[in-house]
Amino acid sequence: MAEFSTEEWRKIRILFDSEAERFGLPQRRDESVLLASFNIRKLGGLRDSSNAPSRTREAWRFLGDVCSRFDLIGIQEIMNDLEGIRFLRDLAGADDYGIAVSDATGGVPGGQGMIERLGFMFRWKRVRRTEMASDISYDRSAVEGNLLSHVDDFAKAFTDRVKELEAIETDHAVALAAWDADGMEGRKPSKRSPRPFPMPHFLSFVRTPYCASFEVVGLGEAKPYQFLAVAAHLLYGEGSQTEQLREREAEFFALIKWLMWRMANKDVYYRDMILFGDLNLEFEKADARRPIVEQYIKEQDQALKGKSGSVYFPFIAVHPEAETFAQPGTPRDNLVFRTNARADQTYDHIAFFGHDTRMPNHTHTKSARLAPDGFDFGVFNFSDLFAEALHGKPLAQLGDAERKTLYAKFEHDVSDHMPIWVRLPRPYPRQTGPLIE
16 A cells, blocks of 8 residues: 655645644634544554554554544544544543444444444533434334335335346356366356345435534533534445435435434424534535535425424535635636545535524525634645645646545545534623624
């Protein structure tokens, strides 16, 4: 596996230590709290299956320094081995941070697939764990309901699957017979694998989202923010591009429906929720994707008779600073934050669901960054930092070969996603919104 040399890390650290904020890493401040979401690629043990270091020491140090800026971080792709997240907690500050993780999800014992955990790191002085921890799962009746609602589509999918498996068995038997007739000359025929089997409609989550309740400590006698944090890593999908997109959207909209139902239900604890997730939705054409998401939220709100509260996805909007400094004629799609390391997708999101008027909603987008401790949101673009430290120019200005070489050195060692963040003022007396008034 390619990795940065000692000299390359030295150049990266010089730029990081002096100008990390220029690349979007927020400053920690006394009167505000920083929430983040970060898919840290395969965050597992300190050594891999061959007993080699899973990451370089400098990559661990870099990740620890990045995480130490935030007060609550939703983390995706935590592997079954918890040694890595414990080490990351120690690097960020063992006495300052706690961790909460789910059980392994995304597979079955002895089966195939990447089993992972979802979790949170939280800074004790600003964020307190409260009593609730759970997952988001659909019970048997809901799964049965999903099947029955689309019984013809599922029946066709399963029938086609059975026919495919039967054809594979027949072809393999014929090949074995021919090989046997030839005196078992040459390599023994192997059985071909079936094609991916995407679901025609949503049944249940492939990786079960994880929930834990927290509160953000206020200033003086101010009431804390109290909310259910939801960590999610939705599936990428199987099959063709159309089938992949269908599966992604099915999980995404099922999650939104669950969150909005919870907001509208007066009998549940923690009707205020913050979603931290790698949602795997493609946003190359953000202006086409945004109305689809907003229309679904509107439809769910109407189905719940307008009692669902506020829903806000900052990262499907354009940050006002991006509009201010954009070149004339720049397409709006190019102004939305990109969150993967290759800077061409907005997979990662922090979103707000609830009733607490101190939390942000879509009307506050235009006011982001007006006050140092008021509402703001952004991405730490370490891809540009690496490119500038080593090549003297941002990622977009590198040639194809330079970009490919750069990706190979950090996408596995650091991550293939960049951390996203939201700043909120710490709760203060007589607060009415997320801005400093």
